[in-house]
Amino acid sequence: MKSIRFIVLFVFLGLSEAFSQDISRVTSGIDVGLGYQDKVWVPSATYHQELSLSNFPWFRIGWGVRAWGYYAGRTDMLPKSSALNADTLKFGKITANGASFLVGANFRLWKFDIGANTDLFGVAFGLKRSALYEGGGLYGEGGAHYNTYIKSGPATLNALPLFMDKQNGQSEAYIRFWITDQIGLKVAYVHGRVTYASPDKLINGQTRYSTTYGVPYVALSFPLYN
Numbered sequence: 001m002k003s004i005r006f007i008v009l010f011v012f013l014g015l016s017e018a019f020s021q022d023i024s025r026v027t028s029g030i031d032v033g034l035g036y037q038d039k040v041w042v043p044s045a046t047y048h049q050e051l052s053l054s055n056f057p058w059f060r061i062g063w064g065v066r067a068w069g070y071y072a073g074r075t076d077m078l079p080k081s082s083a084l085n086a087d088t089l090k091f092g093k094i095t096a097n098g099a100s101f102l103v104g105a106n107f108r109l110w111k112f113d114i115g116a117n118t119d120l121f122g123v124a125f126g127l128k129r130s131a132l133y134e135g136g137g138l139y140g141e142g143g144a145h146y147n148t149y150i151k152s153g154p155a156t157l158n159a160l161p162l163f164m165d166k167q168n169g170q171s172e173a174y175i176r177f178w179i180t181d182q183i184g185l186k187v188a189y190v191h192g193r194v195t196y197a198s199p200d201k202l203i204n205g206q207t208r209y210s211t212t213y214g215v216p217y218v219a220l221s222f223p224l225y226n
Contacts, residue, residue, distance in 0.1 A: 026049065026126070049062050068097070074092060076090050090132040096126040111178045130151050145202060174188035186218070186219040
């Protein structure tokens, strides 16, 4: 978590300087791939567009749109204040999907693109799932729901999942190698958060419960125009 935050922040250090430069070239493409680890499947398709700069043609800033999925088996989700409450939503299965707007930056070294991106905002959707609501013995608001099943679905509106709790979305650090002018191979590490929203207020008024994940990711890349 900390390492991918560092990478994302590092590549964005040049953004303020970049916007003051003259644009020299626009490129775009599509990445289609799959992340997997420990029975967690994370497919995605990303459209990305980059602007290179006349003074620094090897450095590019960009934006994109990502369509993603998250499919997993048994999953425990916690609220932001879980350290105090110890309450948990326990799911037997998770199926979440979403679309998000992202920003990123990368360096071009020969046939390699080395960079990172992160979601700014997006939407999520999926089937509602029943989750067992377990707690650490604290009662009060939401206490009547302890040890019962609560039906909840992915939280719909989300923003800055890399930095904010209880949001859906992804960030990635990647290396893309262009095998030919028409196809590339992208290898990445994807850090994400999946969040479900309860229809009822639980302990301390919490309604959003989430879990984070990190998976290796491989994709095929296709340029659209150069």
